[in-house]
């Protein structure tokens with residue numbers, strides 16, 4: 001099984017997103033999957049030009065020559081696609097969205113009705129790839145992911161990918177802190193790994209593991225207090241540096 005994972009955090013290996021993605025992919029590898037990990041911020045993928053030249057002037061091919069061209073066959077071959085992303089202003093960072101927009105050459109311009117809804121037909125016979133979302137966010141509540149999950153589910157319907165579920169980590173900054181401080185959070189990382197193994201073995205992830213991945217790490221009050229304290233300390237240090245001659 002071929003797995004193509006995108007990590008859209010500009011912090012790459014240093015970010016919180018990787019803390020869930022890494023064990024998830026390790027679980028898939030242990031079950032024999034072939035895994036490729038791509039950091040979106042390392043790629044040169046320009047935004048779509050919006051002129052639909054890939055439909056009418058150079059059918060099936062974008063007129064822009066950048067890293068998106070090499071990505072397209074990889075996406076077509078993948079059995080599982082993973083979007084691992086920090087939540088940015090209630091959605092995904094532009095680097096990942098640019099890649100998704102640049103997949104338009106894969107579809108025909110014509111409209112067809114699929115499930116009584118307007119769609120474009122794929123240019124080539126379609127592999128029913130599964131799509132897994134892995135995300136973490138700064139705010140405390142799980143409902144911060146609602147717009148992103150809805151967006152990714154809509155993308156799946158549009159592209160004929162099968163939405164296989166999401167590993168969602170609210171108050172993701174707490175996860176990073178707890179890992180660095182050696183605090184008890186191993187169950188979350190193990191559940192992410194188990195979700196990867198399950199997906200590879202059965203094509204599904206259990207609610208039980210997804211629930212552990214997103215479990216409360218600190219109370220709302222403690223998290224707000226700790227976060228504000230951390231920012232205040234950083235800003236106080238900055239003003240002291242500026243004030244000193």
Ligand SMILES: Cc1cc2nc3c(=O)[nH]c(=O)nc-3n(C[C@H](O)[C@H](O)[C@H](O)COP(=O)(O)O)c2cc1C
Pocket residue numbers: 009010011012014015016017018085086087088089090091136137138139140144172173
């Ligand atoms: C530009 C920007 C926008 C963000 N927007 C949100 C947001 O809308 N909601 C939220 O809960 N966190 C938001 N965050 C916080 C990140 O999701 C959070 O810090 C996350 O842990 C970053 O993951 P990373 O370390 O893998 O990059 C934002 C952070 C940045 C830098």
